[in-house]
Amino acid sequence: MYFCTYIHIHIIIKKNIMNRSVIKDLLKSTEYESKVLVKGWVRTKRGNNTVAFVALNDGSIIHNLQIVIDVPSFDAELLRRINTGACIGVKGSLVESKGQGQKVEVIADTVELYGEADPEVYPLQKKGHSFEFLREIAHLRVxxxxxxxxxxxxxxxxxxxxxxxxxxxxxxxxxxxxxxxxxxxxxEMFRVSTLDPDNLPLTEDKKVDYSKDFFGKATNLTxxxxxxxxxxxxxxxxxxxxxxxxxxxxxxxxxxxxxxxxxxxxxxxxxxxxxxxxxxxxxxxxxxxxxxxxxxxxxxxxxxxxxxxxxxxxxxxxxxxxxxxxxxxxxxxxxxxxxxxxxxxxxxxxxxxxxxxxxxxxxxxxxxxxxxxxxxxxxxxxxxxxxxxxxxxxxxxxxxxxxxxxxxxxxxxxxxxxxxxxxxxxxxxxxxxxxxxxxxxxxxxxxxxxxxxxxxxxxxxxxxxxxxxxxxxxxxxxx
RNA sequence: UCCUCAGUAGCUCAGUUGGUUAGAGCGGCGGACUGUUAAUCCGUAGGUCGAAGGUUCAAGUCCUUCCUGAGGAGCCA
Structure with a gap:
């Protein structure tokens, strides 16, 4: 009885957490023509005046989901701001891909821009980067x-x-x-201390008095x-x-x-x-x-x-x-x-x-x-x-x-x-x-x-x- | 900590025995293109040459010190 209640609550919570479709699941899906909502970060955008393609990644899997955008039916200013690194949410239909290179894609009905990434300064490019450079931007290299x-x-x-x-x-x-x-x-070990390094308590023979330290003795990280x-x-x-x-x-x-x-x-x-x-x-x-x-x-x-x-x-x-x-x-x-x-x-x-x-x-x-x-x-x-x-x-x-x-x-x-x-x-x-x-x-x-x-x-x-x-x-x- | 190498545009790099105004590819920006796959094509902007000293008529280039990074060694997981 108690167990059933827990399962029920757990499923409700999971639904709330997953207020979106996950790309890992969509790429395996065969539920063509179903409506989906995906959220993720733009890896690349390419295309022309008629059709644009966004490679979207949400971290669930290494592969990207291709978003197809019918350019004339979207606000040009919105599309201009969707660049590499931007975070977007897309509502649309999951379909079999017309192009080579992917099985499924999503034809966008609406696109919501959550956060832009100014291409003039966003450090990650479509090209490959050296690991040394990426180490300097470890907050973005993920x-x-x-x-x-x-x-x-x-x-x-x-x-x-x-x-x-x-x-x-x-x-x-x-x-x-x-x-x-x-x-x-x-x-060598890292010392752990709350003593003031500019004003260390000293014993009579002029050594640091660790009995005054937080633990009453010298301590280190393991x-x-x-x-x-x-x-x-x-x-x-x-x-x-x-x-x-x-x-x-x-x-x-x-x-x-x-x-x-x-x-x-x-x-x-x-x-x-x-x-x-x-x-x-x-x-x-x-x-x-x-x-x-x-x-x-x-x-x-x-x-x-x-x-x-x-x-x-x-x-x-x-x-x-x-x-x-x-x-x-x-x-x-x-x-x-x-x-x-x-x-x-x-x-x-x-x-x-x-x-x-x-x-x-x-x-x-x-x-x-x-x-x-x-x-x-x-x-x-x-x-x-x-x-x-x-x-x-x-x-x-x-x-x-x-x-x-x-x-x-x-x-x-x-x-x-x-x-x-x-x-x-x-x-x-x-x-x-x-x-x-x-x-x-x-x-x-x-x-x-x-x-x-x-x-x-x-x-x-x-x-x-x-x-x-x-x-x-x-x-x-x-x- | 020791040894070796490197630091030039946002990134990756070229830059001759020291010698005019420091270059390329990619990325960015502008334009073209009716399905692209790191799209393609045309155009364009962008640099305190790691820092500080020194040598020289002249330093990205040579010397000294320092900083940062990488590889090797030691220590270890």
């Missing part, structure tokens, strides 16, 4: 085909991430964004939700975080952002092999979801941005990832005879050129490397019996490099504490983390997936600043 496609895909991937984990019975955990711990020691994810995994079983992450590194590359989104599953009872299985299944699910749900956008990107995109996505979905140890990778690199700029030897971290060689030249396939030397990996990783490696795993993708970094976690209290002391970390500040190993500890594993790096791969875009609506990078926080 109106282009490419960025419309990218952000529809971004939405679909975010949705698919929640769907995957929800269907798996995992719980979405909101890790804090403000944190007092610098747990991973992963690079660089990872992993440690909190571990706490929850050891109660809820399987959890994942999906939220913004902040790194104040002065990184100027097409693969780094100061503010990015990260997905971090953390799963109790999973060892490193379960972890690899999860990572591979997860990535394949997401890519397959894009192929099944975003094909129009992918086809556009395939034709305009990256000719091998769809082929590459299908390849990843259909092939097993190569799994091997760090040691095995070193042996392959040493035996390759390839001349690398940086040295290869056991104990040194792999450089970008080494990872690229393995993925793009040697295996030509995604690769998962495990069991890295403990000295080059984080303190929380499960220590192997050989005393010199840890159960880390990096998933390496073509074009992207490291798309996932993760590990089985050290669940043994004594070993974890020894490692924390060995690295000179502030063990007192990690009391809560160590408590999970004091009480009811168990094998568990997890990893971090950079959302924008996933999007780089799925969209074929080359620069990470072009897969997030408003990128934050050194010297740039515009919009």
């Amino acid at each position: 109106r282009t085909n490419t960025f419309g496609a990218v952000f529809r895909i971004r939405h679909a991937m975010a949705f698919a991430i929640h769907k995957y984990f929800n269907d798996m019975g995992y719980f979405y955990l909101h890790a804090p964004i403000i944190t007092a711990s610098d747990a991973e020691g992963a690079g 660089v990872s939700g992993q440690l909190e994810g571990e706490l929850a995994a050891l109660a809820l079983g399987g959890v994942y975080t999906f939220g913004p992450t902040f790194r104040a590194e002065n990184s100027n590359t097409p693969r780094h952002l100061a503010e990015f989104w990260m997905i971090e599953p953390e799963v109790a009872f999973n060892d490193i092999n379960d972890n690899m299985n999860l990572a591979e299944d997860f990535l394949k699910y997401l890519i397959n979801y894009a192929l099944e749900n975003c094909l129009d956008d992918l086809e556009f990107l395939n034709s305009m941005v990256d000719k091998e995109l769809i082929e590459r996505l299908k390849f990843v979905v259909n092939n097993k990832f190569i799994r091997m140890s760090y040691e095995g990778a070193i042996e392959i690199l040493l035996a390759s005879g390839h001349k690398f700029e940086f040295p290869v030897s056991w104990g040194l971290d792999l450089q970008a050129e080494h990872e690229r060689y393995l993925v793009e030249k040697h295996f030509k396939c995604p690769v998962i490397l495990t069991d890295y030397p403990r000295e080059i990996k984080a303190f929380y990783m499960k220590q192997n019996d050989d005393k010199r490696t840890v159960r880390a795993m990096d998933v390496l993708f073509p074009r992207i490099g490291e798309i996932i970094g993760g590990s089985q976690r050290e669940e043994n209290f004594d070993k974890l504490l020894a490692r924390i002391r060995e690295l000179g970390m502030p063990e007192k500040e990690l009391w809560w983390y160590l408590d999970t190993r004091r009480y009811g500890t168990v094998t568990h594993s997890g990893f971090g997936l950079g959302f924008e790096r996933l999007l780089l791969f799925v969209t074929g875009m080359a620069n990470i600043r072009d897969v997030i609506p408003f990128p934050r990078t050194p010297k740039n926080a515009e919009f």
